[in-house]
Amino acid sequence: MERNRKLRKGLESNFDSPFHINNLDDGCLMHIFSFLSPIPDRYNTALVCHRWCHLACHPRLWLRVDRSVKESSDDGVFHDIETAIVAARPGDTILIASGDTHVASNIQINKPLCLIGGGVLPDDTTLICSRGSDSALEFLSTCKVANLTVKAELGCCLLHRSGRLTIDGCVLKCESDPLDFLSFPIVSTATGSDVLTTTAAKGLGNKGQGNSVAVSHTRIEGGAKAVSTIGDLALQRVRVIYARTSLFFWFDVDQD
16 A cells, blocks of 8 residues: 555656656647657557647648538548548648548549558448549559558559559458459559659658559458559569458569
């Protein structure tokens, strides 16, 4: 008992200390949070208390897509993905709300962005690409996609035109169809000759040079094959883990 009292007293004295993190002003805390990786660190930070939630979810740190919001009352909250992408600045992170299905058809992304699902698992946040669309998302710049499920009825889930695309912890699924041979979870039309050197691209964890696709811990289902390359990039360094109900892939699409 005495030991517990001393421990509580020590914790209380630390909290009252002028050097405790909660004594920093909002601007300082938000600056600290900006150095955290969006998932899971900044996401978990938002669960600590109301103040940290407000700061960790501030539009200065990332934009949010929430279909329950019809008309945004707060800056940085959007009803659909395409509107958020148009409003985003190079290097922004877009958090897509879980628990709902978001329509994504032929959405072009021509600036460095990070798109992250807001759920615990990628299955919690689903993007649907309807029949008649070439892809859900089309990438023309260095981007990262994480913790999302992307489904395509016909065509491809993700279309990579240029830049360095990182796909981490996602589910890419081509729905069963008699024309399955025309469907691919990932299609890359990029060549290895282009060079990208933007500061925002480097900020997304890439060196910012060349075109490539890096896939990690991603479940891929359906389609003729996992990835189709139309440019001069090739599938490399493939690893597969067999789970009870699915396969998880790690691979790169890069120059030979």
